[in-house]
Amino acid sequence: MSSSSADQDQSLATPATADDAPAAALRDQRETRKARVRFTGCAAIAVLAVLTLALLGPSGGSDDVASERMGIWLEDVTNQERTQGAPQQTVVNGWTANQLLDLISQQLESGAVTDNRPAVLLTLGVLLLALSMATTPRAGRFMEAPGLHAPRTLKGGTPPWLRSQESRARTATPDSSEESSGTA
Structure with a gap:
């Protein structure tokens, strides 16, 4: 080569x-x-x-969701003002969590949020x-x-x-x- x-x-x-x-x-x-x-x-x-x-x-009915969420938080504030001590606050926090979870499950079931x-x-x-x-x-x-x-x-x-x-x-x-x- x-x-x-x-x-x-x-x-x-x-x-x-x-x-x-x-x-x-x-x-x-x-x-x-x-x-x-x-x-x-x-x-x-x-x-x-x-x-x-x-x-x-995410798109969907945000006006309805926002008003429902605002209602839940306003109810939580009024309930928190009436509590006396940690056990009552825990109960109120549980009520608020249940209401928020209900709102989320309604959104998922209706398919409003995509x-x-x-x-x-x-x-x-x-x-x-x-x-x-x-x-x-x-x-x-x-x-x-x-x-x-x-x-x-x-x-x-x-x-x-x-x-x-x-x-x-x-x-x-x-x-x-x-x-x-x-x-x-």
């Missing part, structure tokens, strides 16, 4: 012919576009999740997962990370810029090192 693995990895980084240059440019544009779509989509889903939590609270937030957030999570799967580069493809000039490969061994001089010397055979020193 006349070329070292470093030369093979370097050949992956640069187009071999002029015909490969447009394909490499298109691949770079596609990966850049995917990164922009991924960032924009994640930001939009994050905004939608915050809006969901802020605006889609909360759509879990379903919406689950849908947003599925959309985020689909966006991630659609825009993440797949293993085995040649990739170049944004902002870095040295390309990396996902299969085919260690990239040349991570190899030390000792490992390069071990992978090169004496014949190939003589040929490369004679041609340089």
Whole structure:
């Protein structure tokens, strides 16, 4: 084998012919576009999740519930004023707890309170997962990370810029090192 693995990895980084240059440019544009779509989509889903939590609270007959709850608390205040000692306060607190639990059970039975937030957030999570799967580069493809000039490969061994001089010397055979020193 006349070329070292470093030369093979370097050949992956640069187009071999002029015909490969447009394909490499298109691949770079596609990966850049995917990164922009991924960032924009994640930001939009994050905004939608915050809006969901802020605006889609439980809905239902809140006026009736609020007036009933206010009546329970007013009755509790008047009963607390007439108590004398801890045992009587405990009894009044028990009455108030029973009335509040009755109100909660009436709300649940009537179905007046609906909360759509879990379903919406689950849908947003599925959309985020689909966006991630659609825009993440797949293993085995040649990739170049944004902002870095040295390309990396996902299969085919260690990239040349991570190899030390000792490992390069071990992978090169004496014949190939003589040929490369004679041609340089």
